[in-house]
Amino acid sequence: MASAGDISDLPEANEAPLVIDVQFIEEEEEPFSQPLEAADEISTARPRSPMDLPHSLPTPNGRARVVTVINQKGGVGKTTTVINIAAQLALRGHRVLVVDSDSQGNCATGLGVDKSRVRNTTRDLMLSPETAVDSRHATAIENVHIIVGDRSLIGLEQEMMRQLGRERRMSEALEPLLSHYDIVLIDTPPSLGLVSINSLVASDGIIIPVQTEYFALEGLALLAGTIREVRSLLNERIGVDGVLLTMHAQTLLNKQVAGEILESFPDLVVSPPIRRNVRLAEAPSHGVPIHLHDPSSAGGKDYQEITTVLERRWGLSR
Numbered sequence: 001m002a003s004a005g006d007i008s009d010l011p012e013a014n015e016a017p018l019v020i021d022v023q024f025i026e027e028e029e030e031p032f033s034q035p036l037e038a039a040d041e042i043s044t045a046r047p048r049s050p051m052d053l054p055h056s057l058p059t060p061n062g063r064a065r066v067v068t069v070i071n072q073k074g075g076v077g078k079t080t081t082v083i084n085i086a087a088q089l090a091l092r093g094h095r096v097l098v099v100d101s102d103s104q105g106n107c108a109t110g111l112g113v114d115k116s117r118v119r120n121t122t123r124d125l126m127l128s129p130e131t132a133v134d135s136r137h138a139t140a141i142e143n144v145h146i147i148v149g150d151r152s153l154i155g156l157e158q159e160m161m162r163q164l165g166r167e168r169r170m171s172e173a174l175e176p177l178l179s180h181y182d183i184v185l186i187d188t189p190p191s192l193g194l195v196s197i198n199s200l201v202a203s204d205g206i207i208i209p210v211q212t213e214y215f216a217l218e219g220l221a222l223l224a225g226t227i228r229e230v231r232s233l234l235n236e237r238i239g240v241d242g243v244l245l246t247m248h249a250q251t252l253l254n255k256q257v258a259g260e261i262l263e264s265f266p267d268l269v270v271s272p273p274i275r276r277n278v279r280l281a282e283a284p285s286h287g288v289p290i291h292l293h294d295p296s297s298a299g300g301k302d303y304q305e306i307t308t309v310l311e312r313r314w315g316l317s318r
C-alpha cells in the first residue's frame with residue numbers, strides 16, 4: 001500500500017481506463033446442451049467487495065423449511081421462481097405455503113387467485129401476526145396455499161418504523177403455521193427494506209435468482225452484505241440454499257457472467273440455469289404455473305430439474 005503523503009508527490013493519475021469485463025458479442029443461438037461450467041474465457045474482473053455467502057443449515061425436525069427468494073434487483077425471476085417451485089413441489093406431494101411480501105402481488109395472479117376477493121393479506125399479517133392462520137387462501141394448485149401481497153403493502157414500512165420488534169413480525173406470524181407445511185416460500189419486492197428483512201429473519205434458507213447479465217455480481221455484493229448483517233444481528237441460522245441463474249441464453253455475455261457466478265459460488269449455484277423461455281412469461285397471464293401451461297417447454301423442464309435439486313437440499317426427497 002502507498003504511504004500517506006502529499007498528493008502532489010504522486011505520479012499523474014492515468015486517464016480513467018475503461019474496464020471491460022465481458023464482450024458484448026451475441027453468438028448464434030444454439031441448442032442448450034452443455035452442462036453448466038465456467039466459461040472458457042472468463043474475464044479477470046473480480047467483485048470489489050468480498051462476497052461471502054454463508055451456507056444454510058438443515059431444517060429443524062417437525063416443521064416447514066422457510067425459504068426467502070430474494071434479489072433487490074428487479075425483474076430477475078423471483079416471482080416466477082416462487083410460483084413454479086411451489087407448484088412443482090406440490091405436484092410431488094409436498095404441502096406448500098407461498099407468502100407474497102411484494103406489493104405488486106404477482107404470486108396471486110400467477111397461481112390463479114383473484115386478489116380483489118381476498119380479505120386478509122401480508123399487510124395484515126405484518127401488523128397483526130395472529131391473523132396469519134386466517135390469511136391463507138387456496139390457489140388453483142392443490143397443496144399450494146398463499147398469503148397474498150397487494151398494494152396495501154405500500155407505505156407499510158413507514159407505518160412500522162416506530163414499532164418495537166418490527167423486524168420479527170413475519171417470523172412471529174409464521175410460527176403457528178410451520179408444523180402444517182413442508183415448505184414456506186416467501187417472495188420479496190425488489191428492495192432490501194423492512195419487509196425483505198422480515199422475510200430473512202423468518203427464514204432458514206435463501207434462494208437468490210440472478211439474471212446472467214452485466215451488473216449481476218455487483219448486485220450480489222450488496223445482497224451479501226445485507227445477509228451478513230441479518231445473520232449477525234437478527235437470525236444467526238440463516239444461510240443460502242442456492243443461487244439460480246435465470247433468463248439464461250447462449251450468448252457470450254450470458255455464458256461469461258454465468259461462469260463468473262459459478263466461480264464465485266461453486267457449491268451454491270443450482271444447475272441447470274433456467275433458460276429464457278417465452279412460455280414461462282406467458283403462463284401468468286393464464287393464471288397457472290408452467291407445468292400446467294407447457295410442461296415440456298424449456299422453462300418447464302428447467303424448473304422441474306431445479307426443483308429436484310432443491311428438494312434434495314431441503315431434505316424433502318422421499
Ligand SMILES: Nc1ncnc2c1ncn2[C@@H]1O[C@H](COP(=O)(O)OP(=O)(O)OP(=O)(O)O)[C@@H](O)[C@H]1O
Nearest residue numbers: 074075076077078079080190247275276277280281
Ligand atoms: N426464464 C424466463 N424466460 C423468459 N421470461 C421470464 C423468465 N423468467 C421470468 N420471466 C419474465 O420476466 C419478467 C420478470 O420476472 P419476475 O416477475 O419473475 O421477476 P421478479 O424478480 O419477481 O421481478 P420484480 O423484482 O419486479 O418482483 C416477467 O414478465 C416474467 O414472466
Ligand SMILES: [Mg+2]
Nearest residue numbers: 078079102106
Ligand atoms: Mg416479483
